[in-house]
Amino acid sequence: MSNKKLSRRDFFKVTGITLAATTVLCGGLGYAATRIPAIDTPDLTFSEEPTMNKKILVTYATRAGSTAEVAAAIGETLNQRGYIVDVKAVKELPVLDGYEAVIIGSAIRMGNWLPEAVEYLKTYQENLKTIPMATFSVHLQNLGDDEESRQNRQAYLATVRDLVKPVDEGYFAGSMDLSKLSFVDRMITKMVKSKEGDSRDWNKINTWATSILA
Numbered sequence: 001m002s003n004k005k006l007s008r009r010d011f012f013k014v015t016g017i018t019l020a021a022t023t024v025l026c027g028g029l030g031y032a033a034t035r036i037p038a039i040d041t042p043d044l045t046f047s048e049e050p051t052m053n054k055k056i057l058v059t060y061a062t063r064a065g066s067t068a069e070v071a072a073a074i075g076e077t078l079n080q081r082g083y084i085v086d087v088k089a090v091k092e093l094p095v096l097d098g099y100e101a102v103i104i105g106s107a108i109r110m111g112n113w114l115p116e117a118v119e120y121l122k123t124y125q126e127n128l129k130t131i132p133m134a135t136f137s138v139h140l141q142n143l144g145d146d147e148e149s150r151q152n153r154q155a156y157l158a159t160v161r162d163l164v165k166p167v168d169e170g171y172f173a174g175s176m177d178l179s180k181l182s183f184v185d186r187m188i189t190k191m192v193k194s195k196e197g198d199s200r201d202w203n204k205i206n207t208w209a210t211s212i213l214a
Contacts, residue, residue, distance in 0.1 A: 031212035041068055046079030054100040055084045055108040061106040066175040067138040070205055071105055077209035090120040101132040101213050108139035108156050121163045128164045134212050135160060136170035143173050170208045173199035
């Protein structure tokens, strides 16, 4: 899950890595090089003591599981506010019928939302115009409060905003576990200097979930 735009030099380096991976593929080891380890993508429902007869969908796209855990935390906090909340992966294409609002999140890779998250927006673009919709992005770079970091974070959603108009946008530091990435993804991650470790700020995540769709 990398979100730093590549320089021209880094682009050619990454291209070299990709070509090397293709060579491995031709040698019969490509599946092992490109295979993404199995990641848990939980399907959860939070419905303990709801005080409002309103349902919210929190749906997410993840590469290494970090974004799934952020989505679960958001769902739990929304349930504490009184909502019934379903947390589902976008790859399951959850339908929007019966929900009062939807929150969609994605890991950032190469400066963009994951393709399956963008495809979900395209699939339900017309539906998302009729109910409140918020987004959250989980990333490892551009975490500062300086203007450049803020602009780079805003750029993550350029494609998203062409499709939908979020009522709010959350940006959260993520977690990197190289053991959960394919060989090629690990090499790309090292090239753009994403650091391994967990930088998630659960207080920030929960505070956002407390105020979103208020």
